[in-house]
Amino acid sequence: MSYVEEMGIKAKAAEIKIASASTMLKNSALSAISAALAENKELIIAENAKDLKAANANGMSVSMQDRLRLDEKRISGMVKGVEELIALNDPIGQVIESFTRPNGLQILKTRVPLGVIGIIYESRPNVTVDAAALCLKAGNAVILKGGKEAVNSNICLGRIMREALEKAGLPADVIQVVDNTSRETTNELMRLNGYLDVLIPRGGARLIQAVVNTATVPVIETGTGNCHVYVDASADLEMAVNITDNGKTQRPSVCNAVESLLVHKDCAEEFLPMIAKRFEEHSVKIYGCDRTREILGSNIAKATDAEYAAEFLDYVISVKVVDSIDEAIEHIRRFGTKHSECIVTRSPENAEKFQRYVDAAAVYVNASTRFTDGGEFGLGAEIGISTQKLHARGPMGLTELTTIKYLINGNGQIR
């Protein structure tokens, strides 16, 4: 039996306990986890330092190193995140609907945990805690497979959480961290049918694509964000500068950052120099179409389909001047990843048209795409942003980590 299959068997055994655990028991486990994380800050930082040292030696980019870093503030953030889950309503056991049929059958549609959830993610080790705690609160067992670059941080966080679970009276195997980061192990996890009820990859386009191509278990695609801002002819240009700049530079390494800017030809000559000036402050590199380069100068790099398709996750943006809102929508249909898209406009008709025909989890009018986030939406913690249409779309919170079960009670009914 393989290492991964053993994890699957352990997860299945733990699943039975956590699925039927009371809200009080699950909350006391969350308390134990947050306390243990706070107590072990120094240890976590020390283990994370090993990962950072290796990353630096391997020449990892500055924005990727930022994703990897755990400092006092980020650990406090994780602790606070776990504590906040305690206050959230437990979705499990909820009777969503109940009805009695003419033949006397009583049917209850109830909310139950998904079962065993696999998470494959990159870089950010805080995902280890955020994801595990969310899965636990929704009554699921979880198998976490982080990136090789964060392996010391992840193993340390896993061990702390598992000890806390046992102290709280739950099986440690409710949370398992894969400490073998080989590709073979990852592939096996993607094909762990019979054990995994869902696999959630979190990361860049390459990771998502690998999972989609390899997995035979059900997958929820998350987190690939080639997000656009379209500046309509009627836009408030000052607002458009602020929204575009915020989307691109406030935190470029995350999935709801803006990667591409579309500008209506009627405002391009005025708007492009405004945004270029703002981008200079952050040394944002621009790839532009021919018309962009006519306006901003030929020192601007030329954009090809590769740049329009790219999720840079860095201080880089592609820019295109378009003839119409229809061209903008068409461009987004072609290159977008169904994450977050924004129009800046003063026209209600164009706002409505953009929201209707752009096919994405979140479609904004006159606001930054950076708001696509469970916390910012007021939905509480989330395990990721789903960019597919099945099961969950947009921020995935507790409810998205559950499924339903019909309970039918009769007294001998037959057909």
Add this chain to the structure above:
Amino acid sequence: MSYVEEMGIKAKAAEIKIASASTMLKNSALSAISAALAENKELIIAENAKDLKAANANGMSVSMQDRLRLDEKRISGMVKGVEELIALNDPIGQVIESFTRPNGLQILKTRVPLGVIGIIYESRPNVTVDAAALCLKAGNAVILKGGKEAVNSNICLGRIMREALEKAGLPADVIQVVDNTSRETTNELMRLNGYLDVLIPRGGARLIQAVVNTATVPVIETGTGNCHVYVDASADLEMAVNITDNGKTQRPSVCNAVESLLVHKDCAEEFLPMIAKRFEEHSVKIYGCDRTREILGSNIAKATDAEYAAEFLDYVISVKVVDSIDEAIEHIRRFGTKHSECIVTRSPENAEKFQRYVDAAAVYVNASTRFTDGGEFGLGAEIGISTQKLHARGPMGLTELTTIKYLINGNGQIR
């Protein structure tokens, strides 16, 4: 460009029209379809006769031929099914939630179509109409790939529906029937990422398994039903006979039919001869464990794991005597397909335990598994019974053919 990719492109083009079609337009298309089907009864029966003739020549089993047959009554059933959809509420455009954030952002969670749905199915040609009409009502385009054995019936039904769509003012390509039934075409359909938003296989375990192993598009597994009846020690044995017999023999070719019977040892000696006598009326073949054979005689075939795992879809059943409800639950955890499971008991504790620990879409106490069906649940028409936990579980109606989209309206908000 391949034949299937061309279908994908056509479906994408049609999707834009159907996704934004009014309820009135969609309903008038459904009316046109039901009228056209009624008008073309003779043609449909003639085309179906070609399929039946070939099936007979190929030695198809009687119960499979039953699935393939379209007679006056079944065509009327399809026509009525389409008409009934007209009365159902249109889920599209519904605002599921709306809220305003402290920063003034107004967030609407709205219901939108899934997009393009692929259906791969076997035998029953009525699926062609049922599935297409449901997808249409929920604003989706659909690509239908039926079995080779029903190809004449399916092409005929597809042509009738496409003509009706055009008469109603919608693109014919909202409904496309794959008329090439090669395996290569099927495999391509399973990997039509970028065009298909979901693929729903309907059929036996082998079909589902092939799709799960091959598909890279999101899949909803449906319709594999290795359903059990567990007769508890405290059961009303007369009721248990009726429920088991109904589950097995009322329509053995469908997915919610009973395939396996588990009997508590304390009532086995009394119950097994009772059910065996009833089964004789339908010539049900029994595969039994050693204890079953001790009670019923060694002329009963011996059951192995293969029989316990089998979905017979025929007048065949596997039987096992168990020591306890725990053994029954464990057996179902091992061999069940998470479809429909039943306990016959007078004990409220055992009923509760069974419903809690059996992991299936529908868990029955004292009623036939044959009720797992959208119509029987009062949910309206369904496209299949989901046996997975993502997105939909149990009968999949109109709502399960939709997804959500967040619309966010601001006035310049940034983070």
